[in-house]
Amino acid sequence: MTTLTVTINERAYGPMDVRDDLTMNDFLREFLGLTGTKFGCGAAQCLSCAVIVDSTDGTSYTMPTCVAPATGFHGKAIRTVEGHVKNGELSALQKAFIDHFAFQCGYCTAGFLNEGQVLLERLEKKRVPRAELEKTIAEALDGHLCRCTGYIKYHEAVRDLILADPKRYLV
């Protein structure tokens, strides 16, 4: 057993003792009931289980939870799909996903949403030229698997959100 303290969606959990072989995915879903984070392939290949990790330097990145020990998140701050809504209102990216019919069964959506959100925040800090936007989005969403709608609608949702506010995201 190892002590775990972790901040999830701005709420502190722990300190608590957790098994060393407990995955973060099981911790979120089975212990905390945060079932928005999915369990897909179980091998970090579909990324439906990805959450956002907020680093202390102000940068963020996504991380699969199905192959990662919960104890590996000790002291970290993460965001799950449940953390995107603010004051009862969906985030801009969530709205864009709905407007574009980006998802069908929704199993991969939490992973795409987290990845897209990280990209938006990254672009706010370091904007890219319009000519590089398509490639930037494709690289960011690469690795996330979707079996229903394909990938184009997710891509278009992220792109159109960025193009709707070019000064914020583009050089």
Add this chain to the structure above:
Amino acid sequence: MRFDIVVSVAVLLMGMLAAHALSETASSTLAGPESFASIADPEQRSVALFAELGKVLTHPRCVNCHPAGDRPRQGELGRMHQPPVERGPDGHGLKTMRCAICHQGANFEPGRVPGHPEWHLAPREMAWEGKMLGEICAQIKDPARNGGRSLQDLVHHIGTDTLVGWGWAPGFGRQPVPGTQRDAGELAEAWVRTGAVCPTR
């Protein structure tokens, strides 16, 4: 009917013999430097020492992260890594898919994911995949292709580097590199001491 049975038994026996031969060739040990003392010619002894060390260098645990391209390999057969990751500018993955997001500080057996704090790909110039042992030998002696290391640095790297050492404790379902890291370090040291001669092929 009787002929069919005879053929089936013969095929079964041949299969068992082939499996036995395969297990004989896959050694899990390394011969120590003293095993080569009977080779009088120092050059030949040096080559023989490197050939033994080659069991480590050409093992999938090592070659998989010394790939010829920009994607690591995995498994005993060197399949392309899944998910489809790439080396990125620093060998630690692309900006959006770093090695460390899956590969933690240590092996995580429930997820069957290997780990080490410095998990990354060897640089392009250190690619071993698809190369003959002689080519790998010439490569690791060349400071331009070995990360600027001297021969003594190489001995230290092979014998004590903890990422190299992962190869002997690779975790769930992975075949470890033969022998021990200490054995490999001693072979490397003996190889250097005898002139660090490379095999011709």
